[in-house]
Amino acid sequence: MPRKRACDSCHEKKISCDGGSPRCDWCNHRNLDCTYHRASASSRKRPQPAEFSLQDEIEQRLERLESLLQGLRRTDRGDPSPPAEISDKLPSKSQPPSHGGIFYGSLYFAGCHLGDISSRNGIPIFSDEGRRWVQDRTGEAAALEGGQELSDIDLDFAQNKLSDLALLGGHNSAPPLPTKATAQRCLDIFRASTLQVVFPVVDLSTFQEIIDRAYEETTESTRAMVCVLSFVSFLSLLEPQKTAELLPDVEMYATKAQQLLLLTMAEPTIEGLQAALLLCLYLDFSGQLQAASMLHSLASRSLFMLGGHLKPKPPSGATPDDARLRHLRTLFWLCYFCDKHISLRTGQPHAIADDQCDLALCDDYTGLDFIDLKMDGPSLAQYLPKPLQPSDLGLTIIKSKVFSLLFTPSALKKSDTEILHTVRMLDEELERWRMSVPPSVRPSLSSVSDPADPSLQHEFGMLLIFVRFEYLYLLSAIHRACGRCQAWSVDGGVPNAVRSSLLLSVEASRSTLIYLKVASEMVHRESFWLVIFYPLWASVTLFCNIIYKPSARHAQSDVELVSAVPSLLKKLRARVPTPSEALHLQRLEAFIAELIHLANKAIYKHRPENPTAQDKE
Structure with missing residues (x-):
């Protein structure tokens, strides 16, 4: 019996299509035209999905982004408001999350608005639409509650802190x-x-x-x-x-x-x-x-x-x-x-x-230039000419630009042209910073799996580890912004440049978790709450990519990377957590465990030998 064919919209979203007439349920719910214009599998040779190569040079990425930018200018005209026929197909960007509490930022992946960020603990909270997308791809309701609002335990802890202040007496x-x-x-x-x-x-x-x-x-x-x-x-x-x-x-x-x-x-x-x-x-x-x-x-x-x-x-x-x-x-x-x-x-x-x-910056600011791996010693801190700060200041300035230009409320209103222009500009600036760092301590995508990396044993090894995490996160965050481009919802497929940018974001997240395994022994144990942010977001990005393409070559190995995160995080902790810390850790562990569970469900559901496998690329 031939496999049921999905309509163009459901095929592009990679969701199941009920084949209803005159419109399927997905298209009818969103008042979309339900079309079957793409060539069938029997009439065309399916191109193999392009895999990201670590050998790709930064210039190639920028050329692809520039090509897309020029193409979009012919139709976009720089108007920050997307055309009506496109915006009708997109989820509402202003729709508040379904849970209580205060939330900032937005999480998009491959055109889908998945949710927001909890202002209390930084854990993503998935929106109703994000949960529906995950459920459609996995066949199971998502219990992703890590960013939920204040619980009774939170309030009890806050009350105890007030009691402590009272017991200490007045000033x-x-x-x-x-x-x-x-x-x-x-x-x-x-x-x-x-x-x-x-x-x-x-x-x-x-x-x-x-x-x-x-x-x-x-x-x-x-x-x-x-x-x-x-x-x-x-x-x-x-x-x-x-x-x-x-x-x-x-x-x-x-x-x-x-x-x-x-x-x-x-x-x-x-x-x-x-x-x-x-x-x-x-x-x-x-x-x-x-x-x-x-x-x-x-x-x-x-x-x-x-x-x-x-x-x-x-x-x-x-x-x-x-x-x-x-x-x-x-x-x-x-x-x-x-x-x-x-x-x-x-x-x-x-x-x-x-x-x-x-x-x-001060004229005599050295940044990472002063850290020479050949000049290590127990007294190195004694003759540093200037403070180094917790991270390289040039990278910190770029971090500020990434947030302001890509993730603020005004940035979320940018058109595809503006998004791609901003991504290209920030990618270039990040690469210029990277090339300005001495080769011996320069971060990159490809050098994250060497356990003999001399920087790990350096007196300032924790600083170098933190800078590496920051670089990989910013690279991922910059290119993840392409996930909210209107092009994901346009009939006819997504331009290769946007796909390549998203693949780069995924690769940077993959490198983050690989590097965590290598550097975990050298991470300062009391830096836990500063470092935990990076593997958390890397895990979320890999999870989204697994859900989006569960049959991809890296899907199973990516699940294994995410599965190793809980044990690595436990290794990073040294002291007994306070009640508040214990609560946050429980939420975080439960959140990551649910990511792992749902990712495995998606892979199983889309295996070729599974009789319930859906129409896939």
Whole structure:
């Protein structure tokens, strides 16, 4: 018995077609013309789907995008509003998610609006349409609840935090400062650590004075107390082995610092800014993303009032004021990094607008140029000329552009021409940055599976690992934007350039999970909540590609890559999670487990030997 043939729209969407007359159910529901204009399998030779080759040069990708851009200009005319006959076939971009809570960003894949991003934990939440698409491709309802709204456990945890603050008493009670000797010992640990250049949040030349003031019984000591409490809390998370005996009850210090912080922010000072940033990092590293985001907004506003968003004039000499301005500028870049990283993980708008800041780097900023794999040693951090920051600043600026130009509400209204132009521009800029990095530490798609990579054993190996994750994510995110092009819903097929761009996004996600397996042993265990974002989104992208093309050559191996993520994430954790962290981990593990389950269902359903297999390419 011949296999039932799908209509053109269902064939392009890769969904089952009931062959109804005069229109199938899919076309009738969307008021589309139900046509069968494409050549049948017997009358044409089916071309093999083009597989992405790691050897393709960046110029080839850009040429394909340019070719499509020129073709679209002949029909698109640069109008940001798509033609009516096209937009009628697309899912509504403004339709709110079906779940409660606040959601930002949008997830599209191959023309389908799959859902949005939970602002609380950064886990995607699938829309009703996304769930229908997944169910049609797998034959099973999707239980993808990772980004759901606040549960009773969340609210109980928040109430407990408020109770902790109340138990500590008002701001007039004696603050639970560690001993002065302990604070000085923490400063010595920080000074000898690579943290001083990766997270240069305190000025080593003046922080001893802050410690001294914190232990003076004066009305002016509160700000210094908060700074010291925030500092020891931050250090205890990132250097747990060196501080465990010194700081046995660090959560008490962090809670007291949060209670007193607002008292120090009434008047903007560098001490208050340092305290806010230290607490922001502490909360972020402990998995409290929403609280970190709120504190970051407070720090950003203080930064603007101090003028840190503007590049200072060239110093007239080695004066204390010049040193203060240099440190303020260092704090700006750290705050800028946190802003862009929080936005990518939550989909929330930037707190720092690029066009309101001077983003010119210092003339002596070295970035990754100073990291020479042949010049490793235990004292490398001691003679770095300038702070490195948590990531390369050039890459962080590109990260900001990717979010602003592709994933903001205004960016989601772009026409195909505008999307492809933006993708091409950002791809070129990302490649220029990549080629500017020294070859020994340059990230790429093809060099992610070498366990003997010398950068993994480097003193700044965690920084290099993080930069590699960032590069792969940005490459994937840039080209994933082509998934919302109107061309996916136009009769006659999708241009090869758009398909190639989506394949590149998938390949970057695949490389992310391969690299995670290789680098997992060297990832700083306390960086868990900063790093977890990358394998999560790589898993989502691979899942979408498996659902879209379950018979593709890489489908089964991609499922295996995603299946390895839960065990790798467990390996990355060192300490016992807090109740809030445990809740988020449970949701994350359940979400990834459901991705794996549904991906396997899709592959089984579309196997040639399966009698229920649908009409496929």
